[in-house]
Amino acid sequence: MPRITAEHREANRAQIVAAARRCFSRDGFHQTSMPDIAAEAGVSVGAPYRYFTGKEEIIVEIAGDAFRVMFAPVEQLADAADVTVADLVAAAVDPVSGELAVDGAGQSVPVDELLRCAVQAWGELLRNEGLRQQATAGFEHVRERIADALRNGRRAGTVPAELDPDRGARVVMALLHGFVLQHAAFGLTDTAGFAHDVRVVLNDAGLLRDHR
Numbered sequence: 001m002p003r004i005t006a007e008h009r010e011a012n013r014a015q016i017v018a019a020a021r022r023c024f025s026r027d028g029f030h031q032t033s034m035p036d037i038a039a040e041a042g043v044s045v046g047a048p049y050r051y052f053t054g055k056e057e058i059i060v061e062i063a064g065d066a067f068r069v070m071f072a073p074v075e076q077l078a079d080a081a082d083v084t085v086a087d088l089v090a091a092a093v094d095p096v097s098g099e100l101a102v103d104g105a106g107q108s109v110p111v112d113e114l115l116r117c118a119v120q121a122w123g124e125l126l127r128n129e130g131l132r133q134q135a136t137a138g139f140e141h142v143r144e145r146i147a148d149a150l151r152n153g154r155r156a157g158t159v160p161a162e163l164d165p166d167r168g169a170r171v172v173m174a175l176l177h178g179f180v181l182q183h184a185a186f187g188l189t190d191t192a193g194f195a196h197d198v199r200v201v202l203n204d205a206g207l208l209r210d211h212r
Contacts (some may be wrong), residue, residue, distance in 0.1 A: 015106045018050075021059045023083045026114040029059055029120045042067045056124070060134060063121035065103040066114040070176060071142045078145040082156040085163075085172060086199035088146060092176050096183070097191035115184040143169045189207050 004012075019041035023032040034055060038045045052058050073091040075085050096111045125132045132184055146169040155158030159168070162171045175198065182188035 005077055007169055008203050009106070010045070012043070014107055016043065016048050016051055016108070017058060017061060017103075017105070018054070018107065020115045021062050021109065021113045021117055021118070024059060024120060025116040025156065026061065029055065029117075029124065052075055056131065059117060059124065060131060061104070062114070063135075064111070064138070066118035066180070067138065067142075068075045068104055069101045069114065070180075074149075075142065075145045078149040079152070080149065082158045083153045083166065084158045084202075085153075086195070087177075088149060088172050089175055089198045090195040093191045093195050100133050104108050110183070115180050119184045139173070141172055181195075 008191070016037065020037045023036055023040050027036070032055065035045050035046050037048050037055075038099075052061075070092040073095060074088050077088060077091055077160070080087075097116065099111060100108045101111050101114060103114070121131075121135070125135050141184070143166075147165040150159050150163065150165035150168045150172075154161055154163070154165065161167075179188065179191075179194060185193075188194065
């Protein structure tokens with residue numbers, strides 16, 4: 001029997017993830033079974049288990065993709081000398097401003113599917129301690145990088161000196177998580193308008209000092 005190549009294995013895995021994402025987005029996490037995912041992917045019932053232990057592992061990967069899409073550009077700004085709070089928010093919402101984004105496997109995926117799965121993953125955090133710990137580690141990593149960016153902004157004068165970077169990072173995260181929820185559940189599709197209005201609101205609140 002010919003040996004499966006690494007490329008073929010990765011393609012099969014990506015096919016199963018894409019099928020699961022469609023199922024979770026359409027039918028919900030708890031209403032989707034592993035056989036449902038196999039059927040959606042057009043593979044044998046046992047095929048998904050060659051790559052994943054179960055649904056939970058798949059949804060962790062899909063949710064991770066959603067937040068990577070948003071937070072990778074934010075992390076890239078962490079070392080900038082003159083970043084503002086609004087810059088961080090805009091950098092996060094820009095990758096999901098269209099209908100498609102790019103997941104961790106380099107595949108184009110529907111933004112709506114990614115964000116709907118991300119919201120469902122939050123619900124799982126409340127009942128699964130292992131999943132919560134993984135999510136907490138990822139959250140803390142991004143929060144620390146945002147705090148670093150805010151410290152740089154304070155030194156450059158683009159972030160108010162009275163804004164505590166660690167608490168401010170949580171404010172930025174809250175804005176981004178709120179954006180995900182509104183996009184997935186409440187019809188927020190004007191991402192450019194959202195980023196613009198965040199800048200306006202922060203300016204009115206005295207939290208934005210953009211000298212550019």
